[in-house]
Amino acid sequence: MIRTRQLLPLIAGVVPLALAVQSGVSGAASRASPAGAGQATVAAERPNIVFVLTDDMSSNLLQYMPEVRKLQSQGTTFGDYVVSNSLCCPSRSSIFTGRYPHNTGVLSNEGPNGGFNAFHDGGQERDTFATALKAKGYRTAMMGKYLNGYSPGDTVDGQRPYVPPGWSQWDVVGGGYKGYKYDLAHNHSVQSHGDRPKDYLTDVLSKKSNAFVKKSAAASKPFLLEVALFTPHGPSTPAPRDEDAFPGLTAPRSPAFDTLPTDAPRWLARQDRLSPHEKNKIDEKFRKRAQSLQSIDRMIGKLRATVARAGEADKTYFVFSSDNGFHLGEYRLKAGKQTAFDTDVRVPLVIAGPGVAAGRTSDAQVSNIDLAPTFQRIGGAPVSPRVDGHSLLPLLDGGWDANSRQANLIEHRHAKRSPGDPDNNGGESISPPDYHALRTNAYTYVEYGNGAMEYYDLRTDPYQLRNVVSQLSGARRAELHDALTRLKQCDGDGCWSAGHP
Structure with a gap:
């Protein structure tokens, strides 16, 4: 059953996510062998995986996606899924590898x-x-957006365009925002596209992804398809047929909209109230x-129909998520991300497929570092002990x-202003x-490099408006500091035990 604490900040007055599953595995069990007969069957059948990744999508936009809501009704939604870093490139690096940013070495979009x-x-x-x-x-x-700084026109390792190892088909764009x-x-x-309606990037990727599914099914080969979109990242260009949608x-005006938390850290406390003009821009x-x-x-919807027509529906996992969240007016912050607030780190994750419980929501503490080992287990591939998830x-x-x-x-x-960085x-x-944070289903605890701290009790303060770190005992603060230190220094299997403060 989904808790009120989970529902309110996630949707802020919008329809709820779909419904509940909870579980976990020990580190040894999840790596040494598939856990149970169900996983052994999955490996033997070699299911397909279709992974759709949006860019900067906040959870309060889910209600405007009927096909994803249908996916929720037929699968499992993770209501407490968070990203390891609320920024495009570090998050996507964690997704590809199953490793925290401090282990991938990717801490920003450039530099x-x-x-x-x-x-x-970094290999x-x-x-x-x-x-x-x-x-x-x-x-x-791999289709759509790869990592910030990748360009089809660059020569890397003697290849132009460069195609990384592991990909049978590569349809990737550099700056497609x-x-x-x-x-x-x-x-x-290299294929050049212009400004005609048929060049609209999401539609181009849709055609290519459907063709890939058909070809793979015809060849009787299991397939993994990642379609990574550039939207709704700004400038959030809609397809021509959607330009007048939702007049x-x-x-949403949640309690956090245009409101500062009590005892806010200095970088946040100096934010002014939003003007009427700024609110109109946010809308x-x-x-x-x-x-x-x-x-x-x-x-x-088209991909699911194509998979069904190919006779692959019963052995295909569909996974929908975002690389990070987004705030729009919450905490007096205009358009952006990168904070430790749930608006930025807590994003949609919906999975449907063979044996997946339908119409449920799990409140298990899961992260984007868990996607890579999940995909590998689905395909019967070993998971390296270097993987954190x-x-x-x-x-x-x-x-x-x-x-x-x-x-x-x-x-x-912290990222400095840079004309080459679409987010800074x-x-x-x-x-x-700079900061590190612990996110549990009960609290968010943040330590900044400059010594500032935050603690939000998510059970009594779901919108994270009361920073009560000063009310904690010295012993409790020391306990939280030690737990956070273990996590931010963890590597591979050690991250599992560090995730149990």
Whole structure:
């Protein structure tokens, strides 16, 4: 049963996510062998995986996606799924590898510790869910957005366009945020697209993804397909047919809207109240974000229909999520992300497929580091002990395990203004000072590099409006500090025990 604490900040007056599953596995069980006969059957049948990843999607937009809501009714929604870093490139790096940012070395979108270059130069591409599944005979396709800084026109390791290991088909765009006038790397060739309606990026990716499914099914090969969209990331360009959708739609006004938490850290406390003009801009942005998601929703419906016509519906997992969340007016912050608030770190995760409990919501503490080992377990591939996350398969049939992870780690590295970074290019987005945070189903605890701290009791303060860290005893603060330190220093199997503060 979903708790009031979970529902309110997630939706802020919007329809609830679908309903409940809870479980977990011990570190040893999830790595050494598939947990139980159900997982052994999954490995033997070699199911397909379709993974749709949006960009900057907040959970309060789910109500505008009927195909995803249908997916929820037929599968499991994780109501307490959080990302390890609420920024595009660090989060996507964790998704590919199952490792926290402090272990991937990707802490920002660009620079020596960020972007595609950090991921590539650090050797992370050699051990991803794609390399693992391709080694097991899967046809694998990556479509849409890869990592910040990747460009089809660049030569990397003697390849132009560069195709990382693990991918059978590569249809990736560099800067596709506007939806038009982009170059797409189709394997080792470049396809240029203009500004005609048929060039709208999400529709192009929809056609390519459906063709990949048909070809894979015809070849009787199991397949992994990731379609990573650029929307609803700004400028949130909708398809032409959706430009007039949702007339008059406004952003939700939760109790956190245009409100500062008590005892807010200095970087946040200096934010002024939103002006009427700023509120109007926020409403316009929210409306465009909802409009831009319509083409993604239709794509999901078409993909599911294609899978069904190919006779693959009973052995295909559909996974829907976002790389990070987004705030729009909450805590007096305009458009942006990168905070430790649930608006930014808590995002949708919906999974439907073989043996998945239908119409349920799990409140298990899960993270984007869990996706890679989940995909590998689905495909019967081994999971390296270097992976920080754990397979979600045991959580999908409605069971429960008392050993389930209790705390997730959130990491953030302050990013300076940069014209090349779409998230820190001088616009409205604010990058807080460096911080690490513990996120459990009971509280969020944050330590900043400058010594500031936050503690929000999620059971009594679901909108995170009362920072009560000063009311904690010295012993409790020391306990939280030690627990957070263990997590931010963990690696591989050690992250499982560190996730039980």
